[in-house]
Amino acid sequence: MAKFIDRYTYRVTWSEEDQEYVGLCAEFSSLSWLEKTPEKALSGIRKLVQECVSDLEGGGEPVPEPISxxxxxxxxxxxxxxxxxxxxxxxxxxxxxxxxxxxxxxxx
Structure with a gap:
């Protein structure tokens, strides 16, 4: 599943409001992950997306197709x-x- 997760569109940006980096995934716009470093924010959002995809698959729900x-x-x-x-x-x-x-x- 890791290879499938890698095909999603990730972005890390600074959140002035939270004073932390926020990891985002375009295909899962409701998800975000805050961390002190950009590397940890990216790792966190990727893990969260993987968990979400697993939950969707487990429930027989459709999984968003990667934009790529x-x-x-x-x-x-x-x-x-x-x-x-x-x-x-x-x-x-x-x-x-x-x-x-x-x-x-x-x-x-």
Whole structure:
């Protein structure tokens, strides 16, 4: 199971409020782990995720798929106010590129 746990998306950041490092996992957004060092925070959140996955499997519940294992089409829709759409269309026309290319370059 350790290899499966390794495929999840982990992050360690400083919590000013708690004055400790907090370990997080994107696929389990409700979980966190506080520690004095970033290494211990990462170790703690990984252990917590492993326990959670074991509990889900034991209860016959679905286990979140790691983001790294998902396929993405490269397409998504974003709704913006009409004024923003117009402004971006003008910027794209002035730059001589498609609206899609303009937006993609801004997101990259």
């Amino acid at each position: 294992a998902k396929s993405y089409s490269g397409k998504f829709m974003v709704r913006v106010p009409p004024e923003t759409h117009r402004s971006l269309a003008i910027q794209a026309a002035e730059a001589g590129v498609s609206l899609n290319r303009l937006i993609a370059s801004r997101l990259h």
